[in-house]
Amino acid sequence: MEKAEIQELKLRILKDIEMFQYYLKEVLDNELIEDSAALGIARQILKQGAENLTEKQWYVFLKHGVGEVNYVSQCRRDYEKIPWEEMLGAVYIYEDGLCSYCRHKEEKGE
Structure with a gap:
């Protein structure tokens, strides 16, 4: 994913966080995130939301958790x-x- 695509996905997630969390729960229930750091961030998003993620966390999550693997734009x-x-x-x-x-x-x- 390019930088602009990452930013667009991040904004889409934040705009519709409740529906994204619904999807993220499905992803976790089906064990579709293999990267351990991205998996931890996914669990954090379900518990605490995504508003307080650092830029590094966003990058890891979008690169290895949802963006390139579990997402179609x-x-x-x-x-x-x-x-x-x-x-x-x-x-x-x-x-x-x-x-x-x-x-x-x-x-x-x-």
């Missing part, structure tokens, strides 16, 4: 942001990079 079909509650499907369950609306359209052959 936009739906590959309509280029809209994928909601946090649909992210696990886009990244792991279906591994298609689609939001649920576009997945439904593709399944119907549209």
Whole structure:
């Protein structure tokens, strides 16, 4: 991830922290973070929020926890942001990079 992408993701997380925490819990429940430092930061975000993370913590978390591994910045079909509650499907369950609306359209052959 480039610096601008990291900053954009950080702002997106802070803007919708409750839904992000919902997604992060799913990520942790499925043991999808392998990096021990990023795992510790993820647990901290669930307990205390993300507002007080240092820049170094943000970097580690976004680089090794969510950003490059457990995140798709936009739906590959309509280029809209994928909601946090649909992210696990886009990244792991279906591994298609689609939001649920576009997945439904593709399944119907549209």
